[in-house]
Amino acid sequence: MFVPLSQLILKSTKFYKYFIIQTMSTNSKIYSKVAVCQMTATNNKEKNLEIIKKLVKNSSEFEAKVVFLPEACDYIATDITEARSLAESLNGPLLAEYKNLAKQYKLWLSIGGFHERLDETIYNSHILIDDCGEIKSIYRKIHLFDVTIPEKNIFLKESDLNTGGSQICLPINTPVGKLALSTCYDLRFPEQSILQTKMGAEILSYPSAFTKVTGEAHWEVLLRARAIENQCYVVAAAQYGKHNIKRVSFGQSMIVDPWGKILAACEKYTGGEEANESVAVAEINKDVLVKIRQEMPVFKHRRNDIYSLNLLREETNQIDDNETFHFADKVIPGSTVFCRSRYSYAFTNLRCVVPGHVLVSTLRVANKLMDLTKEEIEDLFQTTVRVQRTVEQEYKANSSTVTVQDGPFAGQTIPHVHVHILPRKQGDFQRNDDVYLQLAKHDRDDNPSPLRSGEEMAEEARRLRKYFL
Incomplete structure (x- = not known):
């Protein structure tokens, strides 16, 4: 059963508030909890870090085993020049802070979008850190959001800053199940999630900074579709609200079960200047996942004699000196x-x-x-x-x-x-x-x-x- 919205747990301070929606199991068996976080990042990295520390602490209080942060949780800059100047390497002080957070609270941490600098190249990297503070996986976003829709006031070209990745990572064994890493715009490419599920994924993650316009139109339906077609849990941490005069994000961080049911969600952005820092918590029930896959074995029903989907570089020795x-x-x-x-x-x-x-x-x-x-x-x-x-x-x-x-x-x-x-x-x-x-x-x-x-x-x-x- 769900905690009704009327019983929403609310903690407030002058500058900061959390919304925590927690699902309850239907029997006495306890399953592993995940927490999905929502925030309004700016170009102030120190302030963003303080928000993240509060979100992680609050998630820990609800006994979350894995905490998911949104894309660009490190910062959202006002222009390309500023974005380049703020990027850090994996050996930089900010990632060290994230590692310490994971160790401090003994939980796994999904850094949904980190501006990773490698010499003059910058990647939008989704980094998974374990409860010992060790990096377990690094996924560099392969689909870059280069979209112009003038009538909807969308003018974004991610490739002006970031270089696209070249690899879909294997799902990682975590305390809550086998987790597959993706990022934001990847959500619109079902081939990626199908391949990840073929590799063993039980949980798909989509940390995002969806625009308000595209979020209102497609966010929920895409997340639920990826959950239903892959029979996986979907965890999607999101940026919310007005970051600067150019960027506005939709919010509605959510956790969806393999049947497409929304287990927990944060607020949608409807307008205004107020930031939103919130946490939604739900339990990952592997028995539910197994039952759904057994009752409707869609992956067994795929007609591989007619069509097939495979990685193109599985057995090649193609090596780029610049990679x-x-x-x-x-x-x-x-x-x-x-x-x-x-x-x-x-x-x-x-x-x-x-x-x-x-x-x-x-x-x-x-x-x-x-x-x-x-x-x-x-x-x-x-x-x-x-x-x-x-x-x-x-x-x-x-x-x-x-x-x-x-x-x-x-x-x-x-x-x-x-x-x-x-x-x-x-x-x-x-x-x-x-x-x-x-x-x-x-x-x-x-x-x-x-x-x-x-x-x-x-x-x-x-x-x-x-x-x-």
Whole structure:
């Protein structure tokens, strides 16, 4: 049953208010709660952060396991120049604050839209942080909102600021289920959500800053449609109201169940200058999801003999030197990557224990092997064998040390699953097992061995790529 709107829980201060709509389960079994947040971001990053801290604290009080923030929760600038100047890298102070929030309240945090700076490139990045403050996934928005409708006073070209992403991320195992990351305009492209559901998604997320005009026309119907056609929960955190003289957002953050029923929602924007910071809370009931999928098995009824929808780059080795890859919170230049599979990639090493020492990592940021899906594990080690064969051929070796340091007490210094491959030759170490001592200290700051240049690493990658064409 729902809490009636007449019983809406309201907390007010002079500057700040929350609306919390909480659904109640129909029996004594407790399911995992999620909180969807709504705010009116401005170009004041410090003020936006203070609002987010209050929203997260309030969500924690309602025992939410995962908290969802809207697109552009870091800021909404007044113009392109200001937007560029405010963007930060993943190593910047703002993301550090978000990580600390997740750790402080022991909950997962969906940063629905973060202006991620990589050199001169800016991405609209949806970042998922776990309750230990670690980044679990980074999705860079692939569909950019370049729309002009003069009669409706819509003149927006997202590509003036942001570069589009190139990858649909695998759903992530969270305390409330397998979560798929998307952002705002992606909502209008059902192919993306269908692919995510085929990958195992149980919850689709659409942090947004829908305009008032498009929100009034399409917001609710699109969210409910994505929930119904994919038989997934949909969680959509939204920006609300007047951000500046140019930008107005529709609001109505909501949580929808797999039958298309709205479980909880925040206010719609109807006009005025007042900001709105609010939280809607609902429970994710996996039994409901399973029951709906069993009673109406639409994915089993799809006619794959007539039509099919698949990722185009699943098994290719297409690598763009200008592309970047994530290695925990570090950025790996595409120029140093020489092999790419559906779920993994291989790249050259900054400091090698032996010539040809390379790494194979998962495309998705995951801390340990146990965090990977069955498909990711299979792909990671199949790719490892291919790369091992290649480096042995290139470096004229017939043996390799292949090792995974799975966790910090096993020597892992980068919290992202990766495999070390070291082509071995007779006599390369006085004692054969000394390789492990050297591996343990090869990336420490006090290691006197010189770091390789980017060009040296890129040249090695170019030589190795020829084996994967």
